[in-house]
Amino acid sequence: MSHVDDIIKEIDAIAPTSRIINRILELANDPEGSISDLADIVKCDLTLTAKLLKLCNSAYYGFPVFVDSVDQAVKLLGENRVVELAVLGGVGQNLTKALRGYDLKRGELWTCSFASALLAKSFSEKAHPGSDKFLVYTASLLKDIGKVVIEGYVGRSFAKIENLVKKKGYNFDEAETEVIGINHAELGGLIAERWNFSPKMIYFIRNHHLSDPGAREDLETVIIYLIDTVSRMAHTGIGADGLAYRVYDEIFGRLGVSEADVKDLLTEFHLNHNIARRMYHLIGSPTG
Numbered sequence: 001m002s003h004v005d006d007i008i009k010e011i012d013a014i015a016p017t018s019r020i021i022n023r024i025l026e027l028a029n030d031p032e033g034s035i036s037d038l039a040d041i042v043k044c045d046l047t048l049t050a051k052l053l054k055l056c057n058s059a060y061y062g063f064p065v066f067v068d069s070v071d072q073a074v075k076l077l078g079e080n081r082v083v084e085l086a087v088l089g090g091v092g093q094n095l096t097k098a099l100r101g102y103d104l105k106r107g108e109l110w111t112c113s114f115a116s117a118l119l120a121k122s123f124s125e126k127a128h129p130g131s132d133k134f135l136v137y138t139a140s141l142l143k144d145i146g147k148v149v150i151e152g153y154v155g156r157s158f159a160k161i162e163n164l165v166k167k168k169g170y171n172f173d174e175a176e177t178e179v180i181g182i183n184h185a186e187l188g189g190l191i192a193e194r195w196n197f198s199p200k201m202i203y204f205i206r207n208h209h210l211s212d213p214g215a216r217e218d219l220e221t222v223i224i225y226l227i228d229t230v231s232r233m234a235h236t237g238i239g240a241d242g243l244a245y246r247v248y249d250e251i252f253g254r255l256g257v258s259e260a261d262v263k264d265l266l267t268e269f270h271l272n273h274n275i276a277r278r279m280y281h282l283i284g285s286p287t288g
């Protein structure tokens with residue numbers, strides 16, 4: 001059995017996402033869907049319900065009333081926030097652990113992914129309202145899920161990977177493929193497949209570093225790529241692969257993003273990262 005077969009087998013060792021995420025994403029895009037339909041779906045997941053109520057009753061939101069029902073929580077938070085939190089609650093447990101192969105401490109992948117996802121959603125909403133903000137959010141949150149499975153292999157082969165990046169100009173994901181046989185984006189696509197995400201979501205995750213040239217023409221994929229690039233430029237909890245990826249300058253122009261806009265996006269990312277750190281202690285951390 002090859003290295004890659006062993007790695008793919010390890011997908012089963014990570015916790016599956018909550019089944020309700022796909023239903024929530026479908027409802028979020030359904031013009032007929034109502035906020036009470038959303039509450040009904042959330043109620044099916046007890047862990048998510050508990051996290052939602054904990055958040056509503058935390059100092060972070062500071063609602064003046066004690067919130068003890070999902071219906072009340074959904075009304076207070078609104079659809080946008082509930083979808084964000086539901087997706088985060090459904091996938092977040094897999095993003096918490098330390099990834100030594102990527103030099104990420106416990107919680108760093110969670111906070112960085114959540115901060116990126118919030119930024120990707122707000123950029124999608126404001127700058128490209130024709131894009132699907134909830135899909136962009138979810139894919140941005142999950143884009144590096146493959147790292148959770150492959151990190152041990154990356155750690156053991158780091159010197160070889162680093163050599164290809166520094167001496168031969170490889171992208172980090174290209175070097176992963178060369179040395180390990182598969183990269184974290186490809187593996188993330190396989191995980192998304194295993195979790196029955198839509199073909200679009202699988203494509204976004206697999207191509208968040210724009211490995212397929214066709215992805216450079218796809219609006220949502222380039223938004224996810226842009227915000228991933230901005231979050232790595234912010235240099236906060238980004239890990240060992242850091243800036244070892246090609247920057248496709250033309251994407252910035254295609255999305256209408258100027259240098260001044262990049263500065264604004266970096267500022268927004270840092271704000272989101274602070275929010276994400278507080279949220280991690282409330283609902284993300286296994287002890288939270």
Ligand SMILES: [Fe+2]
Binds near residue numbers: 184208
């Ligand atoms: Fe990545």
